[in-house]
Amino acid sequence: MASLVEMSNIAKAFGGSIALKSVSLALTPGSVHALMGENGAGKSTLMKILAGVHQPDAGEIRIKGERVTFARPKDAIAAGISTVFQELSLLPNLTIAENMFLGREPTGWLGTVDYPTMNQLAERALAELGLSLDPRTLVADLTIAERQFVEIAHGIKADANVFILDEPTAALNAADVEKLNRQIRRLRDAGKAIVYISHRMDEIFAICDTVTVLKDGELVGTKPLAQMTPDRLIAMMVGRELKDLFPPRATELGEVVLDIRDFRIDAAAKSFSLSLHKGEIIALAGLEGQGQQKLLRALVGLFQPAAGTVSKGGTTLPLPASAASGIRRLQAARIGFIPEDRKDEGLFLGLPVSHNITMALHAGRPSLALAKPYQREIAETLASLQVKSAGSEAPVASLSGGNQQKVLLGRYLAADMDVLLIEEPTRGVDIGAKSEIYKLLRRFTAKGGAAIVLSRETIELIGLCDRIYVMHANTLVGEMPAREATEHRILDAALVA
Structure with missing residues (x-):
């Protein structure tokens, strides 16, 4: 033809x-x-x-x-x-x-x-x-x-x-x-x-x-x-x-680092609890719009739940969180939030790569403190994440999608967070960059960090995570080790509920 x-x-x-x-x-x-x-x-x-x-x-x-x-x-x-x-x-x-x-x-x-x-x-x-x-x-x-x-x-x-x-x-x-x-x-x-x-x-x-x-x-x-x-x-x-895209899962887990108790997304939903250990990546799976994103966003004040408490290392972070200060409060507790929409909610596209990386570092300092350049932290972050750019002063908007996502992750890795809350870790990212991001997250957890991940790609949750929580109708309806999970089993848990 x-x-x-x-x-x-x-x-x-x-x-x-x-x-x-x-x-x-x-x-x-x-x-x-x-x-x-x-x-x-x-x-x-x-x-x-x-x-x-x-x-x-x-x-x-x-x-x-x-x-x-x-x-x-x-x-x-x-x-x-x-x-x-x-x-x-x-x-x-x-x-x-x-x-x-x-x-x-x-x-x-x-x-x-x-x-x-x-x-x-x-x-x-x-x-x-x-x-x-x-x-x-x-x-x-x-x-x-x-x-x-x-x-x-x-x-x-x-x-x-x-x-x-x-x-x-x-x-x-x-x-x-x-x-x-x-x-x-x-x-x-x-x-x-x-x-x-x-x-x-x-x-x-x-x-x-x-x-x-x-x-x-x-x-x-x-x-x-x-x-x-x-x-x-x-x-x-x-x-x-x-099969080579995903790094090995954790072999040993540490103590509970984040404990969510008696959480209720809205007045009509059933309450539930979940925990996250050091060294672990857990997934929030299920059909679209069943409460996965609401749970993560409630922790940072971008959604107001009906009830629940969050404890991090024995310190209670009461809910609901403030929309104005929730993200800053979590950063002070060494918890970083990586939103799905990196361009509108995560990155400052007109600012250089260096500014985007150091944003969380500056946020942790007193408001009247003298500005600090953080050149060593910037260089180490760019090197460890293998960010491809024209340099640390290049506008972050000039980077490819995969490299922009690395910069957003790098913001919280440079700030030495304990926990990452991640929406769609590889949205719009190619196969090679996905593999690099998976390895970055595993290196983070191998050093004692922990992460909660939600993704529309079920195969990503199965390959990347250690445990999978299935959500339906704004509550948890199932839990399974990721190594035993299949797309059919996750879908079955969501639909039977």
Whole structure:
């Protein structure tokens, strides 16, 4: 079948850094083409060239056999290319409908924006994805998953022949992923070409038919997925297999370092208790929205539970915690919180890597104390975490997703925390960086630290953790050693409850 899009010998450099070196990619109608590789491999750069965000230094793009050049994103959109980037581009101060029709708002006979029609069209587009969101809702009031779906709906409703989906499911649960997959299959069956960028193996094999792998800006190869296995694909990307991603579990545990007693998420929920030992990583598993995130956020004051107490090393930290001072209070108790949304809630994107690392160190000092440079701590943290950047003074926004996540972890490792509360430790992070983060967490616990982790990737919880707590309806319904856990057993515990 003739290609719909051909990118031939594409090269791109940013300053002295080569992002792409003679990369070729062909997209055929009625196909879902996976684009894979570690962070920094060149995937997003290649797609941004196709989307008109960047211009190539060499090479050419052909659509239906005709050579094209895109000086700006608007040119690519006009050529039938729709893109949903990993970094959400929605404007939080506008409504869902205003974001979806930004720059192409329907107008009335006086030339003013026809809001009823715009809201109706937006509502219809969202309904096609199985969403019942009010199109008049401000984007600022949406969850990360809801924002992602609005972004996807925006792209899917465009009159395009090529759809680029860059990490579209990073913030979605299993049910929402299936909603998205139904839309992708519908587009595929309509003869569209879809580029699908993801680090989740199950999604790649469920939805894609072809895979192209990049490494260090170069093309490793393009293969039909029917000829591949997850292990072969991982080995193609990083040179090691799935079983090698997770470090060994703890062999000995210390005393209880965090004790949560008689905790009740809301007045209607059953109370429960759990404990965390030194040297241990425990998981909060279950279906989406069953209380896992509420439990962690209650400890830092970002959610107000109905009842419960928390003891850390014999010191009681009463609940509810203050939203204004909860995180600082926990840091004083040597407990660090790593949120799911590293860009909006974790990192200060406009500040250097060094400032982001030392944030918790400064927070632990008296407000009137003289500033301390912490150069040794910064250098040691960057070296131990193997953060790839242009230096400690580079803006943290310039780093890849995996390196940004390392910096956020490094903030609390540098501050010598005893306990880490981690939401989605590897969200939007490639396979190689995931393995590095798992090793960092195990090194932290081997030195006497402890962690509570929640993740939408069940296989991550099984491979990384020592014990798994299963939650349902805002309470604990099961507990099992991770070495004995399976995805089926965890799901069974959640559903039977």
